[in-house]
Amino acid sequence: MGINERKEREKVELRGLILKGAMEVFLEEGFENTSIRRIAERVEYSPGTIYVYFKDKDEILHELxxxxxxxxxxxxxxxxxxxxxxxxxxxxxxxxxxxxxxxxxxxxxxxxxxxxxxxxxxxxxxxxxxxxxxxxxxxxxxxxxxxxxxxxxxxxxxxxxxxxxxxxxxxxxxxxxxxxxxxxxxxxxxxxxxxxxxxxxxx
Amino acid sequence: MGINERKEREKVELRGLILKGAMEVFLEEGFENTSIRRIAERVEYSPGTIYVYFKDKDEILHELxxxxxxxxxxxxxxxxxxxxxxxxxxxxxxxxxxxxxxxxxxxxxxxxxxxxxxxxxxxxxxxxxxxxxxxxxxxxxxxxxxxxxxxxxxxxxxxxxxxxxxxxxxxxxxxxxxxxxxxxxxxxxxxxxxxxxxxxxxx
DNA sequence: AAATATATTGAACGGTGTTCAAAATGTCAA
DNA sequence: TTGACATTTTGAACACCGTTCAATATATTT
Known part of the structure; x- marks a missing residue:
């Protein structure tokens, strides 16, 4: 059953993509302008999706x-x-x-x-x-x-x-x-x- | 004409009162919870009044x-x-x-x-x-x-x-x-x- | 008492982090 | 292929934020 493995991979991938986008926003716009909405926009997902992959904003900043x-x-x-x-x-x-x-x-x-x-x-x-x-x-x-x-x-x-x-x-x-x-x-x-x-x- | 002098005094007084309230909120609730609305509530004025006596929030924090x-x-x-x-x-x-x-x-x-x-x-x-x-x-x-x-x-x-x-x-x-x-x-x-x-x- | 000047208000604007019912998509057995 | 179920994604809603400004209330002057 390779489907679950692929799903797991996709989850990790999207998490990584969000972090990549978050880092870009953080470096380009600075800490004060790094909002969940901006990160979501950057990776072309809705703000709600971010909270499926991260508990809160602090967790994202901790990963960075x-x-x-x-x-x-x-x-x-x-x-x-x-x-x-x-x-x-x-x-x-x-x-x-x-x-x-x-x-x-x-x-x-x-x-x-x-x-x-x-x-x-x-x-x-x-x-x-x-x-x-x-x-x-x-x-x-x-x-x-x-x-x-x-x-x-x-x-x-x-x-x-x-x-x-x-x-x-x-x-x-x-x-x-x-x-x-x-x-x-x-x-x-x-x-x-x-x-x-x-x-x-x-x- | 003592009225203008009294008004000037009252202006200075209210400005001082806002700063006193701002300092209280800042020390009791911390920087992150020091909002204009909280300061206004503390001194029993509306948020709009704060902006008559201070250009912006940064000016208040600079006074503190x-x-x-x-x-x-x-x-x-x-x-x-x-x-x-x-x-x-x-x-x-x-x-x-x-x-x-x-x-x-x-x-x-x-x-x-x-x-x-x-x-x-x-x-x-x-x-x-x-x-x-x-x-x-x-x-x-x-x-x-x-x-x-x-x-x-x-x-x-x-x-x-x-x-x-x-x-x-x-x-x-x-x-x-x-x-x-x-x-x-x-x-x-x-x-x-x-x-x-x-x-x-x-x- | 009316007219004028000053002071105060609070709704409104565009932003924030976060939640969650609903919609969309994906999976799988019949 | 179709219907049932599971998963993923959405975006409106909530309670905040700093700030603005037309409207209101108060005070002063005529």
Missing amino acids: HIVAFQQLMVAMQKTEMHPEPLDQLYAIGDSYITFALANPQLYELMFVLRAPMKAIHPDCEWEEGFRTYHYFRDVAAKAIDKGQLKPIDPEVLCVTLWATVHGLVTLHLRERFQMIPPDQIEPIIRHCLRQLLQQYEAK | HIVAFQQLMVAMQKTEMHPEPLDQLYAIGDSYITFALANPQLYELMFVLRAPMKAIHPDCEWEEGFRTYHYFRDVAAKAIDKGQLKPIDPEVLCVTLWATVHGLVTLHLRERFQMIPPDQIEPIIRHCLRQLLQQYEAK
């Missing part, structure tokens, strides 16, 4: 949020070309900043917006975030083990590094850096990260 | 944003009890963190939400932000001048300190610190600031 983390993860994994953990740590920071500035909407979906987090069940874990954070922390831990960084708690180091870059990026994205000339913001962000990391280097 | 900055400024100015700039700098950081954690909605209005910034004319300055930032930077500059901090660019120092604390606070407020036990988050935020500032101390 997962895709965004996959993209960041790909960018970060390219840093494995560096044999030394310390060099890789610098490269991870660089790729994080590059990703955030090149994909501001995706960055906000990952680390600022509340909506995608509401789709995560309270007892469940924030898988995407955990995986990315652990990848980062493991590299930092290796750099400490190898004596390339001072022997501090890798958790505290990672939280500090992450928060600093996140703070710089979001103050910029949400237009709170009006005291800094626009063309100097990106250099300052990269400079702050380098200087911060340098302070933790074993001398 | 100004009040929030005044509150933070009051908290920060209490640190002037410390005679040494370095001690004051630590105290300013502490009061910033305390304010953010005690008034998360106001903090988001000041440094995260887009709405209040949309009410600032493009050619105008972000007065509230500038005043607060300059207050902070002047204290840092004094600490550098007095040789209590290493002789670095106060602008870079302030941006780094601000961004780090902002990053820590917002990752927490937007529930991205699920890898940290909830009761340890506040200590970590304070610890990160202290450690960061300590690294810049002249030894």
Whole structure:
């Protein structure tokens, strides 16, 4: 009975098509203009159909949020070309900043917006975030083990590094850096990260 | 002709009353539930009246944003009890963190939400932000001048300190610190600031 | 008391997320 | 092939949202 299998395939396909359309609308029109009706229009289905394939709008945004983390993860994994953990740590920071500035909407979906987090069940874990954070922390831990960084708690180091870059990026994205000339913001962000990391280097 | 003066007074009064109601709704129901209709209901006027006293919703949120900055400024100015700039700098950081954690909605209005910034004319300055930032930077500059901090660019120092604390606070407020036990988050935020500032101390 | 000026109203417009009875389509046994 | 059943899709309806504006109500002046 291959019919049920085909139906299952078609269901998955349409779900994927809706997500593809949702991502297009999200990237082209921005979060504030990403409505169910616009997504439905984009994929040429009625608004009601969306709710057959997704519980609510938050679930759609959570799926996009997962895709965004996959993209960041790909960018970060390219840093494995560096044999030394310390060099890789610098490269991870660089790729994080590059990703955030090149994909501001995706960055906000990952680390600022509340909506995608509401789709995560309270007892469940924030898988995407955990995986990315652990990848980062493991590299930092290796750099400490190898004596390339001072022997501090890798958790505290990672939280500090992450928060600093996140703070710089979001103050910029949400237009709170009006005291800094626009063309100097990106250099300052990269400079702050380098200087911060340098302070933790074993001398 | 005292009638026009009384009318002017009444206009200002009602404007203030609407803002008071708006702040109540904002603090009690949160940003997402702060609608013009709810504010109007709270002050017992019709929605249309709100638009006689304010151009749009963004203008109301900008006014609340100004009040929030005044509150933070009051908290920060209490640190002037410390005679040494370095001690004051630590105290300013502490009061910033305390304010953010005690008034998360106001903090988001000041440094995260887009709405209040949309009410600032493009050619105008972000007065509230500038005043607060300059207050902070002047204290840092004094600490550098007095040789209590290493002789670095106060602008870079302030941006780094601000961004780090902002990053820590917002990752927490937007529930991205699920890898940290909830009761340890506040200590970590304070610890990160202290450690960061300590690294810049002249030894 | 009538005329004028000001202040307030609330229905209306086009938008939002979401639901659900009804219609359309697909499947399958007789 | 046709009728019965299952599945999928629809779009109107609900309760909201920010905003506008002609109409109403109130206050002031003549």
